[in-house]
Amino acid sequence: QYRSDLSIFQERESEARGYCRRFDTLFTRAVGSELFDADGRRWIDFLAGCGSLNYGHNDADMSAALIAHIQQQGLAVGMDLHTGPKKRFLELFARHVLAPRGLNHRVMFTGPTGTNAIEAALKLARKVTGRHNVIAFTNGYHGVSMGALAATGNGYNRMGQGALLPGVTRHPFEGYFGPGVDTADMLAQLLDDPSSGIDKPAAILLEPVQGEGGLNQASRGWMQRIAQIAQRHGALLIVDEVQAGCGRTGSFFSFEPLGVVPDLIALSKSISGYGLPMALLLVRPDRDQWRPAEHNGTFRGNNHAFVTAAVAIEKYWQDDSFSQGVAQRASLVTRELQAMAAMVPGAYLKGRGLMQGLHVGSGALADRILRRAFERGLVIEAAGPEDEVIKVLTPLNISAALLAEGLSILQRAVAETLG
Numbered sequence: 001q002y003r004s005d006l007s008i009f010q011e012r013e014s015e016a017r018g019y020c021r022r023f024d025t026l027f028t029r030a031v032g033s034e035l036f037d038a039d040g041r042r043w044i045d046f047l048a049g050c051g052s053l054n055y056g057h058n059d060a061d062m063s064a065a066l067i068a069h070i071q072q073q074g075l076a077v078g079m080d081l082h083t084g085p086k087k088r089f090l091e092l093f094a095r096h097v098l099a100p101r102g103l104n105h106r107v108m109f110t111g112p113t114g115t116n117a118i119e120a121a122l123k124l125a126r127k128v129t130g131r132h133n134v135i136a137f138t139n140g141y142h143g144v145s146m147g148a149l150a151a152t153g154n155g156y157n158r159m160g161q162g163a164l165l166p167g168v169t170r171h172p173f174e175g176y177f178g179p180g181v182d183t184a185d186m187l188a189q190l191l192d193d194p195s196s197g198i199d200k201p202a203a204i205l206l207e208p209v210q211g212e213g214g215l216n217q218a219s220r221g222w223m224q225r226i227a228q229i230a231q232r233h234g235a236l237l238i239v240d241e242v243q244a245g246c247g248r249t250g251s252f253f254s255f256e257p258l259g260v261v262p263d264l265i266a267l268s269k270s271i272s273g274y275g276l277p278m279a280l281l282l283v284r285p286d287r288d289q290w291r292p293a294e295h296n297g298t299f300r301g302n303n304h305a306f307v308t309a310a311v312a313i314e315k316y317w318q319d320d321s322f323s324q325g326v327a328q329r330a331s332l333v334t335r336e337l338q339a340m341a342a343m344v345p346g347a348y349l350k351g352r353g354l355m356q357g358l359h360v361g362s363g364a365l366a367d368r369i370l371r372r373a374f375e376r377g378l379v380i381e382a383a384g385p386e387d388e389v390i391k392v393l394t395p396l397n398i399s400a401a402l403l404a405e406g407l408s409i410l411q412r413a414v415a416e417t418l419g
């Protein structure tokens with residue numbers, strides 16, 4: 001029923017619109033790892049709602065559960081009332097996600113976006129420690145509110161804002177100065193030195209794999225040193241799993257293989273499983289020092305999201321088989337990206353799991369490749385300070401056939417752009 005004319009977007013939608021500029025068509029339908037436009041053209045989806053569709057579009061079991069909930073006149077908005085879907089979600093999340101990983105964190109439902117979970121984490125860390133300084137890292141991305149934005153590295157997002165949340169100190173992420181410099185040791189020295197001018201932090205906030213910042217990864221040793229620094233200085237370790245969580249890097253949480261236990265863990269994007277807005281902050285019990293209704297949010301209880309989130313956990317996280325499938329798909333991505341890297345002078349691979357990418361050297365080159373890929377039927381985006389890393393972010397359950405087809409479209413786009 002939709003006509004494909006796009007003029008209303010140019011006339012009426014804010015200049016803030018972003019992704020749609022590169023993907024200039026009217027999408028009307030999506031299933032699994034495929035998108036369709038008003039004229040029936042098909043694209044393979046290597047963007048996956050920027051990591052909010054780890055289980056693809058319109059999962060049949062989640063759709064059925066949601067339709068049944070609506071037909072039974074279940075609540076839509078629950079705020080923080082006790083509801084059936086919320087109960088079920090908490091039970092399944094505790095049983096299949098927290099318990100097997102030895103985590104006893106409490107679940108705080110924040111407002112519906114990743115930004116909201118980060119904002120809650122910053123506030124709680126300040127409250128628990130009575131301090132206000134937060135250490136965040138170069139190329140980190142944590143959201144767009146004044147606190148989360150202050151912790152975000154990229155200057156483009158902070159343009160024209162002037163002073164944001166005071167007290168955020170940005171520290172170089174692992175590898176920022178190349179292999180010779182250990183930026184965790186540097187942080188330890190700075191915090192031990194009373195004349196460094198860095199106040200004792202309330203929190204250290206980071207993404208183990210930087211989603212928007214270009215797929216830089218924290219190694220196990222570096223991450224453990226950061227956790228030790230946080231502990232030694234009485235700061236909370238906040239891990240942002242908004243993009244890297246829910247299985248994206250192979251394990252449910254991206255921090256799991258790094259051997260640390262964060263005080264606070266932010267989750268959003270794929271936690272609802274279905275693309276419905278939902279965000280939560282996992283809080284180590286002794287850090288859960290909120291008073292009732294001290295930190296609110298009307299939309300912190302979307303029952304439609306709880307219904308689909310519960311199905312996602314039951315369907316995918318009861319055992320290791322889903323993670324194993326992700327690992328298999330990830331190794332195909334590695335292999336194919338390596339072949340592409342050989343075609344682009346100076347290109348190299350970044351990231352892990354189904355959060356890998358190809359650093360092609362410049363944002364301009366990445367843009368040409370991505371536009372070509374779109375013409376050939378692939379939706380895929382870039383990351384990094386200059387959008388110079390082509391980022392493969394497929395649904396985690398993409399079929400082998402679609403994954404291979406999407407990667408071959410990308411390879412052709414690389415070859416055609418350079419040829």
Ligand code: PMP
Binds near residue numbers: 116118243244268
């Ligand atoms: N943290 C990370 C790591 C993210 O990737 C994002 C979104 N790209 C956010 C926080 C903010 O989430 P939202 O856009 O849902 O507010």
